[in-house]
Amino acid sequence: MLLLNLLLAIVWVALTGEYEAGNFAMGFILAFLVLRLTQHSDTAVRYVKRARLLLFFIGFFLKELVVSSLRVVAVVLSPTMKMQPAVVAIPLEVTSEAAITMLGNLITLTPGTLTLDVSTDHSTMYVHAMNVGDVVSFREGIKNGFERRILELAI
Numbered sequence: 001m002l003l004l005n006l007l008l009a010i011v012w013v014a015l016t017g018e019y020e021a022g023n024f025a026m027g028f029i030l031a032f033l034v035l036r037l038t039q040h041s042d043t044a045v046r047y048v049k050r051a052r053l054l055l056f057f058i059g060f061f062l063k064e065l066v067v068s069s070l071r072v073v074a075v076v077l078s079p080t081m082k083m084q085p086a087v088v089a090i091p092l093e094v095t096s097e098a099a100i101t102m103l104g105n106l107i108t109l110t111p112g113t114l115t116l117d118v119s120t121d122h123s124t125m126y127v128h129a130m131n132v133g134d135v136v137s138f139r140e141g142i143k144n145g146f147e148r149r150i151l152e153l154a155i
Helices: 002-016 021-038 042-077 097-109 135-154
Strands: 086-091 113-118 124-129
Touching (some): 086 135
């Protein structure tokens, strides 16, 4: 379905004669809507659901990126710079190496956190955080945020 969506977007660009990224994006969105309205197979339904989940995932990541950036700025610019750094062990529900890698990269891309290691049995990820007030709420934030959304995308 993704290939069909891309093909329809390319056809849109060719028909309009405007070879720009914005026009391609518009064609992609229009093709997505056409596929959503015309295709009723299980494959099309899964594609639409995953595309929607991916958009929500990207939005969630961008929100987390901005919020964590503001938190880091607040800590760095505060006169006392009171930090509570910690290394937190996070038990993993994701099992595939790709999902674990994606989770680790998303954590590392978020300012103030860094993925340090994953246990040899892939059951625990160790994360360094610049400012951890409550270890339990930090752990739950990762599990209910990034990890839950990665699990939703994998289904």
